Amino acid sequence: MNTTTHPSYQAWSYAGLLQSFNATIEEESIFVQPCAYLHNYAPDDVLTNEFYSYYIEKAPLFLKPDAVKLREFIKRFMRHGDRRNLIARIENGKIRPSKSLADSLRSIMKGNQEFIMIDDQKVVYEEALWLAAHSNEKTKNVLIIEGGPGTGKSVVAVNLLVELNRRGLMAQYVTKTSAPREVYFDKLSPDRRKPELKNLFVSSGSFMSAPKNSVSALIVDEAHRLTEQTGFLKMGENQVKEIINTATFSAFFIDEDQRVHINDYAESWIIEEWAAKLGAKVTKLSLASQFRCAGSDGYLAWLDNLLQIRETANENFLSSGFKYDFRVVESPSELRDLIYEKNKVNNKARLVAGYCWDWKSAKDAGAYDITFPEYDFQMRWNLKSYGSTWIIDPNSVKEVGCIHTCQGLEVDYIGVIIGEDLIYRDGQVLVDPTKRSKDDKSIFGYKKLMKDKPEEGKILLRAIIKNTYRTLMTRGMKGCYVYCEDEGLREYIRDNLAS
Incomplete structure (x- = not known):
């Protein structure tokens, strides 16, 4: 049924x-x-x-x-x-992008309906509420929700957090990366005390020693970023196992195409496998309604085709009258100036880049990280002083963010610098992990992997680098501007726009 x-x-x-x-x-x-x-x-x-x-x-x-x-x-x-x-x-009216979840969070936490859930979003929401209400130590439930960027995963997750706690069930919102939590802390701090917020929004590594079934519901956003063990010290046994053990009901919101780190571990089949071992019943649902990128999944399909992640029928999204501001620019300075201009409106435009430049400014505040002398361009990676609130700090438009500071978050306009780790040769979009910075931990250990398991290593590196740029290029709700360091890739994307 x-x-x-x-x-x-x-x-x-x-x-x-x-x-x-x-x-x-x-x-x-x-x-x-x-x-x-x-x-x-x-x-x-x-x-x-x-x-x-x-x-x-x-x-x-x-x-x-x-x-x-x-x-x-x-x-x-x-x-x-x-x-x-x-x-x-x-x-034929213009489609306006959705309201930012972070901006609406305070109202949602007060019980107001900021986002109207439609179709599969409402089904997921109601199913999750029912499963949570009917879960206990003897009848544990795991809900897996698959959905791409902008399908409403975070909106449904936060609304679930609010409603479950309103109903008297102890629920927590879980993410591996700190950036979404820090942004939520910043937005909610006028209304909630920090200790209370830290009990609502928690890290995926928080459950290594948690008692079994001690929480009614754990809502895991960006579940594809879960790791097998926690931190550089490899603590704990398995994050998926620990989460399912801790809660009588756990919901995993997952998009396997956003795996961007060599240690990203969770896939739907892994969650299902652990649920079976721990005696939990699994329900799987999906989210398809698309709201990011001017309200159309046509852009995502075009992007998948463009990056040769998968073949789709949407080879040219512009020919269908699709209203999304996508441009390929000639220089990083042109990209910077575009973002500066867009940011004047409401502080919702940011520059991001692939991690192809060393983070020199982390140790030398006077140093610049990303430089193109021929274009009079020099900028720094986002300052440590911002913590993970780089994407909303009013001064941070002068710094460049990366995948670790923007995944799971959104702006109106995103400017993306694509480094030489993504190139175009002889009809193929290729990856070159050697162009990644030594400071980037997302492919740390790849040389050993390539030596031990070369075929598996190639597939994994290709996925991580392409998924990184796919994710960066879907952070903008109104537009995305791109500068490619590789001239071949620049012309390839421009040809795809013109065809």
Whole structure:
């Protein structure tokens, strides 16, 4: 049996989506009235049950014998034909990117509905709430949610955190990387004390010694970044095992195409395997609704095809009238100036780069890290003083971030410097791990891996480097600007834009 959302909820959520994302509706103050019509559905006490009354009131429900009622309902709101070509204008209206999760977090934590969940997001949310409520020491549940960038993983995860705690279930939000947690701490600090926040947003390495079943729910965001053991000292036994052991219900939000470190460990099959060993029942769901990058998954499909991660049908996303500001620039200084200009609007534009330059400024504050003398370009990696809040600090636009400071976060415009670890030769997008900085730990130990397991090593290095740039190039909700150090790659991307 397939689980789906109630038709009135569907209609109501789609209306909310239009009002939130369609520029024509906002600019012309167009009133949107949802309803649901199931022309072959005979009345019963299922769809019309009192349980759904809130959404039926928002979007009235009409069934098989209700054609006349539907006609009268429509006449209340539409007295004339579409003389102004309204439907076409809405259909072709510009799509505005979604609200930033970090900016909306304070309101969400207060119980306000900042994001309307649609389709599979709502299914995942309700399924997670049900599983959490019906989990205990004897009946443990693991929920695996697969979804790409911008499918709403973090939005659903944070809303789950709020609702589960509101219902009296001890729930924690778990990430391997500190950047999302630090941003959330910064946003929530006016309303919550730091000790309380640190108990809500925790590291994936926090459960090595945790008692079994001591937490009701652990919500693991960016689960693909989990490692087998914790830290450089390789502490603990296995992060996936420790998380499932600690909670009666655990939810893993995962995107295996965002594996960007040689030690990134968790895959869906590994989580399933550990769940089976620990006696937990597994439920798998997926998220497909796409909101990042101007609200279209066409960009992601094009990007996968461009980077030769996988072949997709979307070879040219511009030809379909797709409204996303993607540009290839001629120099890093042009890229810097573009980002500086965009950042003046609302502090939501940043520069990032592949980790191909040593972090000299970490030891010498006067040194520059990323330099192109021929273009009068010199910048530093993000300062340590920002901690992991580089992406929101008002002064940090003058520094360059990397995958470790921006994964799981978003801005309006992202400028990406692609180093010589990604090149184009003879029709192929290739990787060159030797061009990575010695300070970059994400492929640390790759030479030994290549010696011991050369074929496995090639596949892993190719995935890590390409996934890194795929992730960097999907941090911008309104636009992405790219400078490629390799001239062949620059021309290849430009040709793909023009074709």
